[in-house]
Amino acid sequence: MKPTLRPAEDLGEVFQAHQAELVRLAAFILGDRGAGEDVVQDVFVRMHQREDPLDGDLLPYLRTAVVNSCRSAMRRRLLIRRHAEKHSPCPPLTVEEAAMLSEDRRQVLAALAALPPRRREVLVLRFYLELSEAETAAMLGISPGTVKSTTARGLAALARALKETS
Amino acid sequence: MTSQDEITRTADRLRDAFGAAADVMTADTSLVRDSDADVITLDISPVRIRGPKIGHAWKWLLPLTAAASVVVIVLAEVFIGHSGGNTLATGSLPQIYSGSGKLHLVNVPAPDPAVLTSPGERAADSRVVKVVGNAPRCDAAIEGSGFVYAPQHVITNAHVVAGVTQGQTVTTADGVTRRARVVFYDPRADIAVLDVPGLNLAPLRFSTQAKPGGDAVVAGYPLDHAFTAVPARIGQVLGVTGLDIYQSDQVDRQVYQVRGAVEPGDSGGPLLSSEGTVDGVVFSAAGGVSDTAFVLTASEVQADANAGANATVPVSTQGCMPGR
Numbered sequence: 001m002k003p004t005l006r007p008a009e010d011l012g013e014v015f016q017a018h019q020a021e022l023v024r025l026a027a028f029i030l031g032d033r034g035a036g037e038d039v040v041q042d043v044f045v046r047m048h049q050r051e052d053p054l055d056g057d058l059l060p061y062l063r064t065a066v067v068n069s070c071r072s073a074m075r076r077r078l079l080i081r082r083h084a085e086k087h088s089p090c091p092p093l094t095v096e097e098a099a100m101l102s103e104d105r106r107q108v109l110a111a112l113a114a115l116p117p118r119r120r121e122v123l124v125l126r127f128y129l130e131l132s133e134a135e136t137a138a139m140l141g142i143s144p145g146t147v148k149s150t151t152a153r154g155l156a157a158l159a160r161a162l163k164e165t166s
Numbered sequence: 167m168t169s170q171d172e173i174t175r176t177a178d179r180l181r182d183a184f185g186a187a188a189d190v191m192t193a194d195t196s197l198v199r200d201s202d203a204d205v206i207t208l209d210i211s212p213v214r215i216r217g218p219k220i221g222h223a224w225k226w227l228l229p230l231t232a233a234a235s236v237v238v239i240v241l242a243e244v245f246i247g248h249s250g251g252n253t254l255a256t257g258s259l260p261q262i263y264s265g266s267g268k269l270h271l272v273n274v275p276a277p278d279p280a281v282l283t284s285p286g287e288r289a290a291d292s293r294v295v296k297v298v299g300n301a302p303r304c305d306a307a308i309e310g311s312g313f314v315y316a317p318q319h320v321i322t323n324a325h326v327v328a329g330v331t332q333g334q335t336v337t338t339a340d341g342v343t344r345r346a347r348v349v350f351y352d353p354r355a356d357i358a359v360l361d362v363p364g365l366n367l368a369p370l371r372f373s374t375q376a377k378p379g380g381d382a383v384v385a386g387y388p389l390d391h392a393f394t395a396v397p398a399r400i401g402q403v404l405g406v407t408g409l410d411i412y413q414s415d416q417v418d419r420q421v422y423q424v425r426g427a428v429e430p431g432d433s434g435g436p437l438l439s440s441e442g443t444v445d446g447v448v449f450s451a452a453g454g455v456s457d458t459a460f461v462l463t464a465s466e467v468q469a470d471a472n473a474g475a476n477a478t479v480p481v482s483t484q485g486c487m488p489g490r
Contacts, residue, residue, distance in 0.1 A: 024188050033191075045455050049273060093187060100190040101183075108183035127177060128184040156168045159176040 014058055022066050027092040028124040029070045031113030036092070039069045063129065064139050067121065074117050111161040119154035126151055271458065272378075274425035277397035281381040286442035291395060293370045294435055296337040296387035297322050297346070297360065299330030304486035311386030311435030312336065312360065313444065314367045316475035320346065320360040321467070322434030323449050324353045325411045327360070329486030336362045339393040350474030351481050354410045354417045356449055357467050358434075358483070359474025370436060372464040372471065373443035376422065378402050384426045384448055384459070386435030398426025398437065400445070403463065413488050421460040422446055428459035437461045 019040065027036030043065045090098040090106040091113040098106055112120060125136040126147075133151070137144040281287060293314045300307050310326030320336055327334065327348050337343040350359035376382070382398045401423040410417050424437060428451045436444040446461035 020191070021188075024191050027191070028184065028187075042455070045271070049271065049455060049458070090187075093191060097187070097190045101186055104179075105183040105186050108179050109187055112180065112183075123180060124184075127180045128188075152173065155173045155176045155180075158180065159168045159172045162176065162179075 014062075018059060018062055022062060024092075025063065025124065025128065026066050026070050028109075028112070028128055029067065029117075029121050030073060031091040031120065033092055033094050033097075035073055036070075039066060039073050043069055060139075067125075067139060070121070071117075107162060107165050108158070111158050111165065114161065115154060115157055119150055119157065122147055122150045123154045123158070271423055271452070271455065272401045274399050274401035274423070274458075275379075277399040277426055278381055279397045281383055281397050281440050282395055284440040284442075287383050287395070287438050287440050288442075290370055290436070290438050290442035290444075291385060291393060292339050293367050294339065294385045294387075294393060295320055295365075296393075296431075297326050297335075297434060298337065299327055299334040300332040301329035301486055302332060304329050306486070307333075309387070309390065309431050310433040311388075311431065311448070313370050313385075313436045314365065315369050315372070315444070315471060317369060318362050318365050319349075319369075319475055319477075320362055320365070321447065321471055321474065322358050322360065323447065324351055324356045324358045324483075325449075325487055326434045327351070327358045327483050328353070328411060330483050334360070336360060336365065337387075338365070338367070347480045348483050349477035349479060349481060350470065351483055352470050353412055353484060354415060355419070355467065355470050356411050356462065357447065357470040357474075359470070359477060361478050361480075370438075370442070370444050372468065373439055373441070373445060374464045374468075375443075376400055376437075376439060376445035376464070380445075381440050382424065382426075382445055383438040383440075384424070384428055384432055384435065385438055386432035386448065388429035388431040390431065395438075396427050398424050398428075398459075400424055400437075401458075404460075406460075411487055412485065420463045420466040421449075422463055423452075424448075424459045424461050425457050426459060427457060432459075 022040045022043070023036050025036075026039040027033045030036050030039065043062065046065075090101065090109045092109055093101070101109075112123060115123070121140060122136060125131045125139060126133070131139065133144045133147045137147045140147070142150075295312050295314065297310045297312045297320070298307065308326060308328070308330060310322055312320040312322030312326070315321045330348070334346045334348065335343050336346045344362050344364055346360040346362045348358055349361045350357075352358065378400055380400045382400055383395050384398045385393070385395045388394055404421050404423055405418060406421055407416060407418050409415065422437065422445065428448060432448050433450070435448050437446045437448055439445050444464060446463045447467050448459060448461050450460045452458040452460065
């Protein structure tokens with residue numbers, strides 16, 4: 001039996017359960033912590049507005065909704081990112097959070113944030129959510145082959161960027 | 167050339183960094199809970215800002231972020247390539263919240279398109295105008311909507327004329343453009359009144375009889391299109407707290423939450439009833455919540471409307487909105 005979500009009723013619970021992961025997901029994809037929080041908030045507001053109950057496993061649905069919202073937020077992000085970069089040495093994190101990470105890890109996340117959006121999306125889904133190539137392909141609506149090649153290019157670009165900074 | 171070893175090592179470092187970052191990233195509990203919102207971002211985009219040309223406009227857009235360094239300012243989407251390559255942006259977005267606790271948006275049933283065929287509403291359409299002006303200091307042209315509500319006087323949003331110093335015009339549905347002057351400007355309520363000599367259209371009347379659930383029409387000039395009317399439905403009356411259009415002072419407003427497809431350019435246009443009366447002035451879409459808009463109620467704008475109805479002396483449109 002698949003879980004069913006009735007709007008408003010279970011939303012608070014679902015939110016509590018998945019909020020942290022979804023915010024991280026959006027922050028990593030957008031390379032911007034604040035923008036990530038906005039995206040997740042918007043997703044929950046939209047869910048609340050739904051008239052029809054949602055059927056099925058909720059986590060994949062929520063993740064997909066967040067990934068899609070991140071894409072529409074990308075255009076805003078062009079403007080927001082510069083602002084965020086000035087403040088945090090590592091865009092997906094707040095200044096306080098970044099201070100708790102080692103320099104090496106900060107460099108990795110900063111290099112990730114500097115990649116083109118599509119590569120970043122794929123790397124986040126593959127190595128943060130640990131989705132398979134097939135799952136990543138399904139979520140992004142692209143072919144598994146594209147996931148594979150984008151992952152390889154993304155990692156290579158990341159390796160090059162890290163070589164330059166270290 | 168990057169070796170396979172290096173690729174594998176990079177993947178491991180990435181996993182490790184994600185894991186460590188996830189551990190230190192604290193969940194922000196100020197996000198929506200219990201299905202109510204603390205804050206709703208207003209998508210002010212019902213106004214379009216048009217840079218003079220694309221290259222120039224980009225130069226103008228990017229430095230915006232420098233100005234946004236203190237407060238978190240959410241920027242609206244940037245539309246590119248519309249209407250002959252102009253860049254259209256929609257500035258920084260104010261937010262609204264409930265003065266007491268959560269802002270609860272209600273589910274509103276879909277609008278009934280039949281409202282568009284009601285004779286009263288159809289008759290009102292010709293009194294809805296497009297408002298355009300240039301704000302050279304902001305390097306932008308601003309467009310919105312408005313409507314005739316007193317002889318030769320058009321009401322619109324203050325944010326549709328903010329900072330405009332040149333070429334303020336009003337265009338009617340038949341395509342005739344007239345010079346206009348702002349004679350009343352209230353950035354707190356977000357209302358402005360234009361004196362338009364020669365505009366001899368019968369004024370629309372305000373009505374305070376609108377009820378939740380009622381049919382309505384959003385009428386205006388969205389996205390540089392010709393006159394457009396779309397069906398809408400009133401959800402509820404809300405008392406909301408937000409900031410004035412310069413984001414400097416706190417303002418309480420009474421608004422309708424409305425379901426309907428409000429788009430950039432609709433700002434300042436009327437929310438029409440099926441009888442053709444004006445239930446309120448459309449002033450914002452709800453950011454991130456599809457098909458949801460906020461409309462200043464007729465009672466909310468009544469005092470400003472009265473104050474501007476006979477005014478003929480031009481007043482300052484002050485500065486551009488923040489981030490413009």
